[in-house]
Amino acid sequence: MxxxxxxxxxxxxxxxxxxxxxxxxxxxxxxxxxxxxxxxxxxxxxxxxxxxxALTFSRYELLTLLAFTRRGELPMSRASSLLQVHPTSVTNAVDRLQAAGLVDRTPHPVDRRTTLIRLTSDGRDLARRATEALNREVFTDTGFDTDDVDALIRILARFRQQAGDFAVD
Structure with a gap:
């Protein structure tokens, strides 16, 4: 606007x-x-x-999720579950990220039915640079006061938990 x-x-x-x-x-x-x-x-x-x-938020989330793993890889079904999106959405994101050389698909070493998504070094570098930009330009100053952020996290987590989004430990 x-x-x-x-x-x-x-x-x-x-x-x-x-x-x-x-x-x-x-x-x-x-x-x-x-x-x-x-x-x-x-x-x-x-x-x-x-x-x-050249990233959408959904593709950025996938790159970052992979970057947070120990080996930089996850089964596609696990990525779908952790991102809380339909498997088709993950497939679409992987297609585009793979075409850009940011991820690779690789067969699972034990389960032939499973495909792993593996972060490339270019993908790791892009995820790092994009995260630095988001931290600098969005997350450092969201527009919310610190006390409001803490309250929002509590309120929205309670709503999400009650809606069945996650179980309480």
Whole structure:
């Protein structure tokens, strides 16, 4: 957006819901809508930082996930599970990363049904450089106060856990 809107459309929507008699649902609707819009705004910033690296956020996540492993490789099914995306999405990301020389596919040494995704040295270098850019341009100053970040992490983790996103240890 070039110019900010003159008013908060989510607050306007909340008032409209209240006027329609949906008072009990108005604040939760506004909260959900605000989360969705915040996600869009953050993704715009992130994608802008990753564009010079010819990466989307999903491809960046896969490269970084591989970089965090001991050997720089994971079974495709495990990557899908850890990234919480459909296997088709991982296959698509791997296709593009492989075409760019950032990952390789290799057969699993024991399980013939499994394909490993292996990070190349170029992929490791690009993941490092992209992470440095994200740290510098997005994560150092997200736009949230430190106390808000801590509260958001707690609130969103509780929601995700209650929604079945992960089990409590």
């Amino acid at each position: 070039d110019q900010p809107l003159p008013r908060d459309p989510i607050a306007d929507a909340q008032r409209n819901w209240e006027r329609r008699g949906w008072e009990a649902q108005a604040a939760p609707m506004a909260a959900v809508t605000a989360i969705m819009r915040t996600q869009q705004l953050l993704m715009l910033r992130i994608e802008g930082v990753l564009k010079p690296f």
